[in-house]
Amino acid sequence: MSGNSGGSPGNGQAVAGRVETVDDDVAARLRLAVGRLNRRIRIDGSESLPPLQLSTLVTVEQHGPLRLSDLARREGVTAPTMSRVLSALDDQGMVERAPDPGDARGVLVSVSAAGRDKLREVRNERTALVARRLDRLTGEQRTALVAALPALEALLVPDED
Known part of the structure; x- marks a missing residue:
């Protein structure tokens, strides 16, 4: 990644035939954070199902x-x-x-x-794991995360084909 986190959209470097923007940096950081958090939850959980x-x-x-x-x-x-x-x-x-x-x-x-019953058990355990991680955050970080939830949930809407 180019590290353009301080620039404005459109001010980027050419990457694979296009211009990399701040949105690309945000997308990469979000993908990495969500992926790693999901993996950590799976690793820390004790599910008996693959x-x-x-x-x-x-x-x-x-x-x-x-x-x-x-x-x-x-x-x-x-x-x-x-x-x-x-x-x-x-x-x-x-x-x-x-x-x-x-x-x-x-x-x-x-x-x-x-x-x-198994799905309920897995969901409860994973929610508890995330709650423990949320406890590590400052009040300001938790407030920012709560404010970001609608945007994150909007990302779950499937693309229209």
Whole structure:
């Protein structure tokens, strides 16, 4: 990065055929901070589920019931990989499978009560980990973070295609 944090937008250096701006520096810093915080939370947590299993549970909770192929697409993995993930979740009682009423050959996957309990447990633990990190901040830093939350949440809105 060019370290343009003190400059104004448009005053940057040419990078890969374009001009790097202050926004690029902010984007890089934000990406690094969010990525590292997320990784730290995962490392410090004591989840018993591997990341892909946990992500799959969340996806099914948010968008389910889903077919295996839809889940694989959403998670960016192959159908055989998703089949193994679902088998592991099924073995642990985290998901339920039901016939797809629209396709007699298909199966719909949904989160079971045990899966919802596990998600609640993971979310509570991760929230507590973040809360402990927030306790390290000064009052001014916490106020700035609270003020930034609407902007951070706006970044979660998917791009329109």
